[in-house]
Amino acid sequence: MVSKTAIEFKVNGEPRKLDVFPMSRLLDVLREDLRLTGTKEGCGEGECGACTVILNGKIVNSCLVPVAQVAGAEITTIEGVADGDQLHAVQQSFIEHGGAQCGICTPGMILAAVDLLERNPQPTEADIRNGLAGNLCRCTGYMKIFESVVRACQK
């Protein structure tokens, strides 16, 4: 039996300090210790992207990151994407163009899209498909999601 150890990192700009088991999944620490339940669990094995967060500027599957590896890191979850009441262009576009249905894939899909547009503000359709390839959606058939991302670039 391993004991909990203190760990510090930033989530959505706020410093956090927690006692955790080192192998706890970042996903569980976010949802259960920090009550940031916007990050969803889908498959739990890195296939579906529902648990996507941005870790030190790169998207990761938070189900595959043991919390010991985020010591000192900066993390952005879906709760940190909007600027106060002002939704991010990607969020607004998903609402306007039907990019979200049941909502389970949506936080991960939006973080993957936000990351894509930060690296590549004018992506081609192939770039969008590649950027979102690790995020599965069982409702939309993807076309409305791709359209939402395209429209977000036009804002």
Next chain:
Amino acid sequence: MRAYVPSYQLTTPASLAEALALIGNEPGTWKPFAGGTDLMVLLEAGKLPHRYYVNIWPLSELRGIEIADDYVTLGALTTYTEVQDNDVLRREFPMLCQAASETGGLAIQNRGTLGGNIVNASPAADSPPALLAYDAEIELVSTAGARWIPYNGFHRGYKLMDLRPDELLARIRLPRTRADSQHYYRKVGTRKAQAISKVCFAAVARVDGGRIQDVRIALGSVAPIVLRCKATEAALLDKHFNETTVRLARETLRREITPIDDVRSTADYRLQVAANLLVDFLVNINLQNF
């Protein structure tokens, strides 16, 4: 069933020397843990029997891509994203970049490492066929010192490696390729993204005076290990591209690989696809040179 997390240790050493001391002091007790894209899947499934891990992810000694006159040397923690972002790798080792771009989605590519892909020892791994075709060498380090060995031969059988329990894979070295080398990489899976290979084919060759030269071929998912196909290479070396060459090479490849039926595909399908990819490779290098 999900693993009981409090029974797992993941300790973070301050340096590579400290990590090596830890895994060297009681060989077999501590195992390295890098990007976690394989181990965390096993953890969640309750199939991770080992309990004590050394967190090597923060070790800068295991990172970076160095370009020298004869070799490109990659730290074992080089991620698939870092592979794709490197200009020299894109120009001289396009198969490695393609393998990196077809392994999982971006979130996996940001965390998965070349070293992890090697020592996880899956016969279906996507970067090892490219590494074998590029004649990679690997450096294994321990408190006793370091040794460079050819990557071909490192895998001894299903999940068996020429790796002592006190050793860590530190670097991967690739001899720089000639500008006239031709590269052919093809991963065949169920879908374009996020799929594990049914067959993965990597080959490099030159055509000189109408003859096939410097041919190196490796396949994944067709044997207990990722396989360098030396007999098939021998069937092609110094030959002209014609129907006889293609037929003999196909027959040799079908004898050299030993695919099985499993959840992803069948032995018959894999034999057929592997042979077809060999022909596609030969047609492609041929078309570009005649």
